[in-house]
Amino acid sequence: MASPAAWAVNDLPGGPAVRQMDMQPPATKIALEQQDLHYMMLWICTAIFLGVFGVMFYSVFKHRKSKGAKSADFHESTAVEITWTVIPFLIVIGMALPATKAVVAQKDTTNADLTIKATGYQWKWGYDYLKGEGEGIGFLSTLDASQRALSDAGTPQGDNYLLKVDHALVVPVNKKVRIITTANDVIHSFGVPAFGIKQDAIPGFVRDTWFRAEKVGDFYGQCVELCGKEHAYMPIHVKVVSEQDYSKWVQAQLKEMQAKADDPNKVWTEAELIARGEKVYTANCAACHLPTGKGGGAIKPLDGSLKVLDADKTVEIKVVLNGQNNIMPSWKQLSDTEIAAVITYTKNHWSNKTGQVVQPAEVRTARQ
Structure with a gap:
């Protein structure tokens, strides 16, 4: 049993919240549009539920046998049939049009400022910057060793428990980032709720999605496709920074890569x-x-x-x-x-x- 202190957690900005009952606060226009669609569908379904069941229960109560009610005897009503066909049709069209617009926007990965390949491995993510500023940078992002130690000990701690990684994915704010997904072994799935993205990563196939973060900060996701025994230890951490800070990060990464580059002909002890x-x-x-x-x-x-x-x-x-x-x-x-x-x-x-x-x-x- 975890200690009481283990339960003293707070909402994680850019990640899950304590007793969360709603979607995460959106950090992209797509995520906001998805949230608006969610609320719209919810209110429409609620209205239909109340209308249908309200009429049904009213009819059952008002025309119950104990009050001497007798059922009407009729075979058909063209007006009623037209009504119950046209109204659902209009409701479906009213729901489908904005939903289709959102789906089309989600799939438009053209004109990206930055293209990054996210490769799923059991159980980590590999990121390769393919196009745009930072081209050539690549690294693996793994669950921080301290998080695994806490999990193994059964002592969860911190607001970012099992979401802390050793190397976050860094992107600039207000830039369109295309994420190309694939996998090395089994099916994984790249998902960041605050960005409104979720794309499967399939071995031998390439899929893509995109986002444009409108605020700086840390945003979290996880592999959302059951991929083996360490599935819970495959977090995603996206760090959104200003354009200036991103340029500084790129330069630092390139210098670090050059410093770490090994002499291919070196004989090691x-x-x-x-x-x-x-x-x-x-x-x-x-x-x-x-x-x-x-x-x-x-x-x-x-x-x-x-x-x-x-x-x-x-x-x-x-x-x-x-x-x-x-x-x-x-x-x-x-x-x-x-x-x-x-x-x-x-x-x-x-x-x-x-x-x-x-x-x-x-x-x-x-x-x-």
Whole structure:
């Protein structure tokens, strides 16, 4: 049972609210239009409900048998039939026209200022800035390690519990942002309620949606397609900033990417690879294989694994690059150095003491 302090949460701006009964406050015109449609449909349905059931209950009460009422005897009424056909038709048209307008607007992804590809992985998002300012930037966005620790301990804390990520998606305010969705393994779905967007991410297919945030701030969503045991740990955090701050962020990201770029011909020491591999493992592998390397259920253990212990290093390299048995996903999105580091780490950690070292050049060769 969670402690009383765990329940002392507040509304999260740009995210869910305590005891929320309505849609999230809209941050885009599309989301506002969806909210207006929701209210319009609700009032129309409420009026129909009250009208139909009001007439029905009035008729039952007013013309009950105990008061001597006798039912009328007639076979048809052209006027009544025309009336109950025309009125519903007009109601449906009145609902369909604004709804169609909103749907058409939602699907218009042309003339975007910024295009970002969102790739769903079990269980994280990969973002690649394809067109516009920031082109070439790419990173993975994973649930913050502190959030998983709180979940594992059964002690939820904070207004952004299970919504905090290590690397938020950053976009400029008042700019049309096109989101292209796809997936690496199973079907995921990219949804941010405050923006009024929700688009499936399907392996082997490309879908798209768009938004134009009209206010700066932090906005939250989640994968909204059941995608496996870690589905609840796949949040979306979009940080909307001013144009000036966005330009500064882009420059900082490009400099950071250049600083982190590895020399493809560098020969790493075992200690260097293990140190880096531990970080890669914690960020990408520990969720399934566990920090102990023991796995669980359908997840195979790495500690003592024959494929990890195999003297042929290409065996494990191919598993990491290509996935295995529709359970282990492909990790081609990791760099050659990251894959070499994490494989070296698993080959020389826990009870695995192979002494084997995998260099980035070997991974690069295996990719070809």
